[in-house]
Amino acid sequence: MTIPNIDFWQLPLSLAARRKLAAIDESRKRHPAQKMALAGLLLNHACDKTSGTYVPLTSHPFLKAKLTADFTSVPTDIRADIGTSFCLFGNPLLLPPEFDQPGFDAASSIRPVLRATNCGFLVVTIEHDCETRDQFDDICASLDSAGKFKEVDAELRSYRDYHGYTVVLSGNRSIHFHFVFDTRHLNEAPHQQTFEIRWKLYAAHSAFMSNVHQVYWNTALEVMQRVLSPPRAADRSMASYTQFKRTPWGIRKLDDDSDILGLPKGALVPQLVLAENIHTSRATKGSHKYIVSSDFSVPHYLRSRRPTSNARTEEVSAGTDMLNELASMCKSAWGSEFPKPVQMAMERGQWIIHFQNHPGDRNPSTIAKGDYATLLVLGGTAPTGAFTLPGALSADEIGDHLARRFGLVDMDPHASDEQQSSELAYLERLKADSGKTFKQSYEDSVRRTFPHVSSCPSGIAGHLSAEALAILQSCLVLQRGHDLRFR
Numbered sequence: 001m002t003i004p005n006i007d008f009w010q011l012p013l014s015l016a017a018r019r020k021l022a023a024i025d026e027s028r029k030r031h032p033a034q035k036m037a038l039a040g041l042l043l044n045h046a047c048d049k050t051s052g053t054y055v056p057l058t059s060h061p062f063l064k065a066k067l068t069a070d071f072t073s074v075p076t077d078i079r080a081d082i083g084t085s086f087c088l089f090g091n092p093l094l095l096p097p098e099f100d101q102p103g104f105d106a107a108s109s110i111r112p113v114l115r116a117t118n119c120g121f122l123v124v125t126i127e128h129d130c131e132t133r134d135q136f137d138d139i140c141a142s143l144d145s146a147g148k149f150k151e152v153d154a155e156l157r158s159y160r161d162y163h164g165y166t167v168v169l170s171g172n173r174s175i176h177f178h179f180v181f182d183t184r185h186l187n188e189a190p191h192q193q194t195f196e197i198r199w200k201l202y203a204a205h206s207a208f209m210s211n212v213h214q215v216y217w218n219t220a221l222e223v224m225q226r227v228l229s230p231p232r233a234a235d236r237s238m239a240s241y242t243q244f245k246r247t248p249w250g251i252r253k254l255d256d257d258s259d260i261l262g263l264p265k266g267a268l269v270p271q272l273v274l275a276e277n278i279h280t281s282r283a284t285k286g287s288h289k290y291i292v293s294s295d296f297s298v299p300h301y302l303r304s305r306r307p308t309s310n311a312r313t314e315e316v317s318a319g320t321d322m323l324n325e326l327a328s329m330c331k332s333a334w335g336s337e338f339p340k341p342v343q344m345a346m347e348r349g350q351w352i353i354h355f356q357n358h359p360g361d362r363n364p365s366t367i368a369k370g371d372y373a374t375l376l377v378l379g380g381t382a383p384t385g386a387f388t389l390p391g392a393l394s395a396d397e398i399g400d401h402l403a404r405r406f407g408l409v410d411m412d413p414h415a416s417d418e419q420q421s422s423e424l425a426y427l428e429r430l431k432a433d434s435g436k437t438f439k440q441s442y443e444d445s446v447r448r449t450f451p452h453v454s455s456c457p458s459g460i461a462g463h464l465s466a467e468a469l470a471i472l473q474s475c476l477v478l479q480r481g482h483d484l485r486f487r
Helices: 016-031 038-043 133-141 149-158 195-200 202-228 322-335 393-406 417-422 425-433 438-449 466-485
Strands: 121-127 162-169 177-184 249-254 268-272 273-278 340-347 350-356 366-369
Touching: 016 133, 016 273, 016 393, 038 149, 038 177, 038 202, 038 273, 121 417, 133 177, 149 202, 177 202, 195 202, 322 340, 322 393, 340 393, 350 393
Parallel strands: none
Antiparallel strands: 121 177, 162 177, 162 273, 249 268, 340 350, 350 366
């Protein structure tokens, strides 16, 4: 691995910022074991086959299924002076079954957001993408001895489940504030479980841990905004449990020029740890309460309608909170507000989501439904391009996941065997697919993710059944294969 050689004194930042970064850069070379608390925590949980958990580590953001490509290449420790090529990390996830068996394909595993699990801790990150160097200087100055960030830490330390923080230079235009929280006290998804138990309850636990992360992220964000009044709004994509974060002492290769740091595309930049104060062996001294209590459970927004274990036979409608969460997820994934989900309901056993194409769209005809991950874009004023649901989840998968998060389905960890077996429906479909021919598997895969774009009036499209759409897509796939053979 090439070690970057950046002269931080020459960066086009304020004198105070240059002095801070240059001092840390020099110190890491003289004391390579410094500020390793978060790095050590991540490496200690990089892969645990007994519990079936791991922390995703990668050198690029396009990691298939967010599964570490080669666990044997993960180091046992990191040196600050050398750094690590694993410049990105994520929150703990479940290892896919048979991940280490010959022929395993990560693309066929359950989506990462559905594999969130309690590993005993999680990290929430607040990031402010700066547009100007003055904004970057202001955020950097908050870390000074006279800066206000110490007030953020002091307030969070009043909670027993707060372990501390690590602040990392992103290497481009932002600073990542990582906050570490203890989740060992949670009862609904105990952190000491076997691989088998975790997979038996993976759907319920992934929804639960997503909610836990959301509470911690909202808390850290509120304190940061109130105390620091940052010049830029926080990056909302970091509210996702599975969003990648900048690893302490990682080595980043810039994909584009950095206007903030004045560095060119292709430059190697060390992700300096600007500040760290983490205590994972004990609760914060003087703390007496939790942000997320031990008896925390999924909120029950619609208790007037109590679904049975066979909820797929009933019609279920998403409330405002659930729709707002989906809209936030879509906006973060697509970088735009539209298409915007405005209606979401389960009808005849499948989720159907309607999207507005623009603010004045009074007849939302763009939809995502059932086992399809890509939107069927309808209307003459529809946005161009293909839109895939966040996390590449199908409408049914994201609908079920959010329904669990927002209390529309039973989350009882002591549910009957019949109820628990329904949670493994997706795994059973994967097993069933293994007996299909390549042609059958390929066509089924294309049907689920085919980019549907239509300019026909919504009235016509509204009369097409899911079966009719699937047949049409299959014909297109076969015709494409026919064309390729005779070119």
